[in-house]
Amino acid sequence: xxxxxxxxxxxxxxxxxxxxxxxxxxxxxxxxxxxxxxxxxxxxxxxxxxxxxxxxxxxxxxxxxxxxxxxxxxxxxxxxxxxxxxxxxxxxxxxxxxxxxxxxxxxxxxxxxxxxxxxxxxxxxxxxxxxxxxxxxxxxxxxxxxxxxxx
Numbered sequence: 001x002x003x004x005x006x007x008x009x010x011x012x013x014x015x016x017x018x019x020x021x022x023x024x025x026x027x028x029x030x031x032x033x034x035x036x037x038x039x040x041x042x043x044x045x046x047x048x049x050x051x052x053x054x055x056x057x058x059x060x061x062x063x064x065x066x067x068x069x070x071x072x073x074x075x076x077x078x079x080x081x082x083x084x085x086x087x088x089x090x091x092x093x094x095x096x097x098x099x100x101x102x103x104x105x106x107x108x109x110x111x112x113x114x115x116x117x118x119x120x121x122x123x124x125x126x127x128x129x130x131x132x133x134x135x136x137x138x139x140x141x142x143x144x145x146x147x148x149x150x151x
Contacts, residue, residue, distance in 0.1 A: 026127055028055065029138070030138035031141045079118040093110070
């Protein structure tokens with residue numbers, strides 16, 4: 001155990017986040033996502049498991065340490081659902097949006113990526129984090145920001 005580090009963040013996930021650079025993306029995905037096959041093509045090359053952890057819990061833990069990229073409008077992009085109308089956002093995505101807004105300290109809407117385009121984008125991510133989330137469309141890409149030098 002380490003002080004002030006969320007216990008959901010495994011040693012492997014801490015290493016992944018520490019070695020990511022500005023603009024690298026982390027795919028945080030649900031239990032139904034083809035994580036193993038997609039992860040083979042990422043920079044990390046293998047799945048980072050967070051067994052039994054929900055999507056909102058995983059994103060909250062990641063965002064305690066990973067800065068969001070404020071050089072882009074949507075540093076978090078979510079997989080589009082079959083009905084991606086704004087008023088029909090899946091519950092899991094609504095919960096993740098609350099986590100993002102809280103971490104950012106302001107409303108910060110997520111971008112939307114069509115399902116098959118999301119799979120392809122995840123293959124270009126730095127790593128894939130597999131959660132235990134069982135609700136459909138619990139998949140996001142989080143773009144790492146930069147930490148400015150001390151002023």
